[in-house]
Each structure stands twice: as C-alpha cells, then as structure tokens.
Amino acid sequence: MLEKSHKHITCSTCVGRKNSLLGSLCNEEMEHVNAHKACNYYKKHQSLFLEGSFPRGVFCINEGMVKIFQRGDEGKEQIIHIAKSGEMVGFRSMFSETPYRVAAETLEESNICFISKDDFLNMMDSNPVLRNGIIKELSKELSDRADFITNMAQKSVRERLAFTMIILLEIYEKEPINLSREDLANFVGTATETLIRLLKDFKEEGIIEVHTRKISVLNKEKLFAIAGK
C-alpha cells in the first residue's frame, strides 16, 4: 500500500528492511533511525539528487523504484542501476566526499526515507555488521560494473538487451517489466529506435509478450542463450 502523504513510515514494519543493508540494526539503532529520518512521498519522475550536488545523507527506498543514471555529453542518459524497495541509494559518493557523479530519479511513485549523513556515519562507526555489509555491497557492485563494462565493449545490442532483461526480470520479479522504451534503451546503451526494433524481434521469436509498454518474458532460457552464459 503506497502512502501518498508525507506520513511517517515505521522502520519496524518496512517491507524492504529485512533484505536490506539495515537488516542488521539492533532495536535501539532502528528506533534511533526511525526517530531521526525523514519520510517522503515521491511522484513518478521526481529527482532524488542531481549530478554535481553534494551528498547529505542516504535514501532508503520503502516502496517504489529509482533509476541511477549519468548524462553523457549530448544529454543522453545512461542508466547504471535500478534500485527498488529495500535498497539504499546515494551513499556511494557520500563516502568519497565528492559531488554526485550520477543522478537518481523515481521511475514510479515511491515512498523514500532519508537518513542524514551524520546519523548514518555514526551507525557505521558503531556497527561492524553494517559496516561490513556496506563494504561487501560496494565490492559486489564493483564486480557488477566490471561485467557491465565488458558487456558494453564486446556484446551486440541484441545480446545486451537479453542480458538487461534478465536483470530486469530479477528487479520486477513476478511483475511485467514496466519501463519506457527510452529508459530501456538507455539501460541497454543503444538508440530508442534500435531497441524498439529488437523488441519486435523478441516478440516475433516468442521470447516476450508486450502489452502497451509492459513486457512479460515468456522464455527465460532463450534470453540466457542470447545473452551468452
């Protein structure tokens, strides 16, 4: 149930928390976060932060989806990651004490809480499990991005689309993939027209089914085969 007002969202009942980096907090810590955080309802296409701005804390997604992207020289977006319920965004640049080099924007209406930099860093100092979880997460993402780079460099758009759809399948779980063609193209790293043509191919090959903008995967195995491994 999406809370459309600015009402407070209680950490202890947050659906995403159990699988999140904050799952390790003790009751006392959680209560502290709960008392100090700010909760916000975001409409579709609202910005969390912009490239170039300075991090003031971390965003914790209660419900909804957020794209993390960079704008290239000609203004075209490259989506780096799509974050969903339970994930935290905005803490990577916070550690390096540099301006954001990526931007974040909701893909759908979302409830997102904000924990201040000080509160978060204090918790990290005092909670080794949280700390190690963060380090692990950063390391995992580094590996993911290495894969991303290699895919970009060596795979065809068709292969990358298949790979991207597998990732989106995990993000959207049972739901059909619900992204604009442009966002999907910007995730795959191609032109919108090319993406649309490839979606048509996939449709004709019986790999996917499309209802207006929503895409359902019918044949996951074929996707794996195309993506290569």
Add this chain to the structure above:
Amino acid sequence: MLEKSHKHITCSTCVGRKNSLLGSLCNEEMEHVNAHKACNYYKKHQSLFLEGSFPRGVFCINEGMVKIFQRGDEGKEQIIHIAKSGEMVGFRSMFSETPYRVAAETLEESNICFISKDDFLNMMDSNPVLRNGIIKELSKELSDRADFITNMAQKSVRERLAFTMIILLEIYEKEPINLSREDLANFVGTATETLIRLLKDFKEEGIIEVHTRKISVLNKEKLFAIAGK
C-alpha cells in the same frame, strides 16, 4: 631499482607506500605487515590471480604495473584498470567472499608483496583510518566505472581512445605509454586494427609521437577536446 630476486622488500622504504591506502598504518602495524607479508618478483605477463579463483589476500605493488581484466565470451580481454606502484589489487572480491570475476597480470617486471586475508582484515578491524580509506577507494572506483560505462555506451572509439590516453598519461606520468596495441585496444574496447588506424590518425594530427610501441603525447589539450570535457 627493481629487485630481481625474491629478497624481502621493506615496507618502510617502499616508494609507493606514502600515497597508498597503507599510508595510514602506524609503525607497529607496518612492522607487523612487514614481518608477515611475502615478497615476490614477477616477470612480464605473469598472473597474480585468475577469474574464478578464490581471494586469499591482497597484492601490494611495490614496483611495476598490473592489468586488471575480464575475458569476454569469445576470449577477448576487456581491461578494467591498470594498477601501478603503491596500489593494492585483489581485495575487492575478498570482501564479497566470492570468486574473482576479474584476473590480474603484470604488464612489466614487477615486485609485488602479498598480505594474507586474515592479516589484512584484522588491520581493517582495528584501524578506522585504513577502513575509511578502503571504503572511500571503493566508492571512488564505483564512480569511475560509471563513467567508464557511459563512455562505452555513448562515445565513439576515437573519443574513447582519447579518454583512455588521458588516463594512461596519469598512470605513466612522465614516461611514454608502453602498452601493446592489443592491450590498448582491449582497454579502449575496440578491435586492434581499428586502434592502430586511430593511432595513425592521432600521429598525423600531431597529437602523439610513436617510437615502435612507445607512445608520447605531444598535445594533451587536443586529447581533452576529443575526449569531450
């Protein structure tokens, strides 16, 4: 001076240490590392670790250069990073407790020390400055890789070559860039033939000067202009 035997390299006299993540160690910690680490001389093109193997510790480059790369489906390498004196490699996967998804290999003869996982993790537990340095480094690399992805997705090979040469300029400092055409192509993410043709263009445009395999940059500004920002 490159130590060509397996002689011990003393941390306190290590040229790279002052700028390294281990710069924050106190004397006691440094002595402990010094007493427990293993030092090795590597020939050119020797492997530090392979994709799929399990991390047992971190490699600390005293002298030399190491390429970090992934092998794509057709066996073609994609170079993700080139590490030099003072840098540590191999700790990213160590934190995530997963097999390496990248491989590391020397680009030239090198002296590289090895610190065991336990020793390193213990230090991280007890030294907050080291810990924060690591987190900061991981975050910085995440940003760099986001740039890398966006470049791959949106820039032409010519633009990427210029960008890559700027990075290499920082790595090689005053020295001419000394990489095989194949490695350079695998860093830029293109075919070796295409890379060679572009180098010829750069040469004709007076941007670089080439002596056999060594490349000197004559006009850094032009490189920046081509790379775009």
Add this chain to the structure above:
DNA sequence: TTTGAAATATGATGAAGGTCATTTTTTCAA
C-alpha cells in the same frame, strides 16, 4: 647475423546500428 614468430600495419568488405523523417498509438488533462 639469421631466422622464425609475434606484433604491427594496411587494405577491402560488409554488417550492425545510429540518425533523421514520418506515421501511428497511447496517455492525460480539459
């Protein structure tokens, strides 16, 4: 110094995919 292998270089060719123009469909607010 010679010789063979590896690295570098060049040429020819074609496919992948980007761009621009235009049409069709969907969405959303009035």
Add this chain to the structure above:
DNA sequence: TTGAAAAAATGACCTTCATCATATTTCAAA
C-alpha cells in the same frame, strides 16, 4: 469524450567499425 502532446513504431539511409586477408616490421633466440 476529445484533442493535444508524448511515446512508440516504422522506413530509408549512411557512418562507424569489426572482420578477414595479407603485408611488413620488430624482437629474441639460435
């Protein structure tokens, strides 16, 4: 419900770059 704007789809065209073939140069070992 309708009309306008945004999104999606299609077509035509052309540039970039990968691939394959082959030539030339460099390097190291005999």
